[in-house]
Amino acid sequence: MTTAPATQPSNVKNLLPLGSRLSRARRRARWVLLAENAWPALRLPVAMVGGYALAGLVRLPQSLPDSLHALLLAGVASSAIALAIRGLARLPRPTPLQIDQRIERASHLPFQPLLTLHDHPAEPGHDSVWKQHAARVAAQIGNLRTGWPRPRLKSKERIGWAALGAVLLAAGAIAGSSAPSRLYAAFVSGTDDADVPLPQIQAWIDLPDYAPGAPVFLEGRHGNASIPQGARLTATITGVSSAPYLTGTDIGRPDAHALDRKSWTLHGILNGSGDLLVRARGRTVADWHLSVQPDLAPDVAWEGKPGQEKDGWRTTLPWKVAQAHGITELQAEIRLKKGNDPRVLRVPIPLNGRPHQAHGVATPDLSADSWAGEEVEATLFATSASGLHARSQASTFKLPERVFHDPIAKALVALRHRLGLGEENRLAASDDLRALTDEALPSQETGAILTLDLAASMLTDPDVPDAKEQTLGLTWAVALYLEDIRREDRETALANLDIRAAQAAVQAQLDHMRQLGRAGHTTEEQEELARRMTTLREALSRRLQSLMQRAMMEGGAMPDMGQNGSDSDDALSRLMRRLQSDAANGHGEDAMRRLQELESMTERMRNATPEDLANIAKQLQAQAEAQAQRGALRDLVKNQTKLLDHVQSRLGAKQRILSENDQNADAAGGQDLANMPTSELLRRLGLKPPPGMEQAQQQEAPPPQDVTPSPLDPATQAAQDDQRRADHATQRALHRVDRLLNDDVKTLTGKNLEGLTKADADMKKVRHALSHAQDIEAQAAEQQVLKDLAEAGQQMSQAQKGKSHGGGPIALLPTMGKGGHSQGAAKAGKSGGDQDDEGDEAQQDKKSDRDPLGRKLGKGNQDMDTDGQIPEANSRDRAREIERELRHRDSDRTRPQSELDYLDRLLKSY
16 A cells, blocks of 8 residues: 655745754743743732732832832832742643643644654564654644643633733723833832922032133023033932932032932032933933033144344243133243253243233343353243143244343353353353453452352352352343443443342242242231332432433433322332232232333433434323323213213102002002912012912902002103203213214324214214103113223223334433432333323322212222112011011911922022
8 A cells, every 4th residue: 555645844844854843842842831830839929019010000109108118119029039939949840741742732733643753663573664654654743833821720810810900901091101100119119200299409500710600590490501611510409308319411529418308409510511410219300401611721822933022132922822711820931942951941921810812922031041042942831710731832933132242241141151051061160250350350340350259169169059040140240230331330330230139139029929829918928028129119219310410410301201200100119019019919920010011111211312302202292192082081971971870860750759659559559468469479579489379379369550650740840851951962062072082083093983983873862862851762872872982992092002102112211300209201111002101090090089980989888889779677677577478378288289389498598
């Protein structure tokens, strides 16, 4: 009997060998049987977890205190896990026969074919027939399935599990969108679900010390803010029992402190941009997007090539620097280009305050350094207000040197140059000094001879560690002394020597005070600086007297600059007083700058020549015109301020009448504090009520009383009309003055002032408002005119400083003032108005009792310009009554909860 060939299964899985398919099916069947056997052991733990989840959906566990919640959760979890482990440990392992039977039932295989594959014939000798039979059975096996686990449940169990599932679904449907958060809060102790109101939060950001400014308040729970790097965040959270925390952006040193049981304060340093989140009890209380401006290093560079000052020996250092939060220190670091000298010459560059962006040219005198005449490499070094540093690119130039004509001075300078560069040792330099002393110096120059002998002796003495530095200083002083003798006379040279020594002493004291910082402002240090300043003042006085005597002997010109000859008006005395004041107040940079100005003035002390007199005449005329223009501008500001005072006076009279009418209306309407809405009480205290409170009380608030302010009485109205017409005429005259002043400034400086042009247009608005009796518009226009005039004052000062009148610099000339004091003149240094006008500064000192608008200042706090008014006693009593009423309402628990919560937070701060 033949057997038909078995048909090929259509499923691709049947193409795999039977052994592989059977092995995979048995693995699946084993897991299915284990799951079915595990159900009796897991049904009680699953029921416990399901019941706990149901309790979480109805918010039972999370309503407990955190400690009890955690204890309940731990008990349920430990019990369920223990029961599950205990039951699973007793599970019977499925046997191979049970696994095959599971596959046969799930695959609907008849006659137990898997058993046939592993069976054998009972009688020996029939092996070939049995193999054919097994092969035929194996060929008929198709897909092998295992089915899904089917726990064996009784009817009561099915009903119970269905009921539990239905209750869970119903509870989830009732919870709605809050269901996930309820389940999370139930299974994670110390968290709140979405049904718990978010705690109240107040947050602000304090700017860092290097970027002073008002704190940035973060309003609401969402928002944006732009702040500098390193700002400090402070957040106060009320209404949460667990400690909140900060997350999100780069936060340094975050911490949380408890204020009371449900109030916390958070702190953190903000270092990077991003989203800042405040989280508490598993929820986000607030999130803000912060844009943190990085604190970058200063941008410092050369604005030109350093080099030598024109017609001089000073070094020009053109610089520019910028940083978002200001520059506190700038200096030039100079190194020798070639050679083995590791020394760094640091030259401080004075700054005006703490500029964010500035540029200029420093002109220090470095000719006394032993590197003078050599190639050097200079780098700018800047320090920002936040302590960051930056260096510019190096610039190479030749360090300027002073030109000497005296042969002995030339020899001394060459000797100190070789000694300073290390090209000559100390013994050889000592021999050269002795040779110059013995052979070159005249015998009458006893002081110079003794000085050089002292320097030569120090070079050969090994016990003097700083002999080289002292020798460089002594030889430089002698060289200058000899050069002054060749150019002037011995008396003048001695006077100049005293001045240089006194200036060096003042410089050393200033450097010492800067290094001490705040400790340098003690009385002892100030007295020492005053003593050295007195020595310098005496040396300058002797120098000026010497110039005066020489001028009288030679018949030279000694022009009188029109000053009174007193020491208080002397240019040098004023400069020295300001220098000492800057040092006393810790303004080291300003003191250094004024010392440089003083050195420049003393270097140019000489007698007048005909060319000087011509330049002086031109400059004095230009300065007189400039001073007259500044005086005209001050008068213009003064009269414009009077017009503004008149407008504000008229508006003040109307405002007083309106205030009286408001008080009368309140009294007539019977709006006492007890019947007034809470939102209105808050407004009376200057507080803004929350929007919800105001909307909720709109219907309860009494209708507003229609009170029309009383008009001014006829006499007052007539007086105001007359004053308004007079102001209109005055404004017309000031308008013409403004145009004439602008024309004069253009004639002197060559350009119009934009501030005066703006004032011209705004004065038209003032005249129009006055002509139509519009005092409010007139007040705004008057204020704008004053702003324009203030801007014009700054522009006038810059224009007059930048305009050179009469050519080169004016020398400081002696004159026959009283007591031998020098009078006047002139400015040293740069031409024209690069320096402040001394005469005008004297007038400003005399008018120091006036504010920038020319108005007189009072005593004490009377000079404070403010529109605020000190509240009268009845106003303060009214505020106390309002506060008492708010506290009374806070104790009334029948009021809306939102209003009570707001009042609690408000009154907690008192």
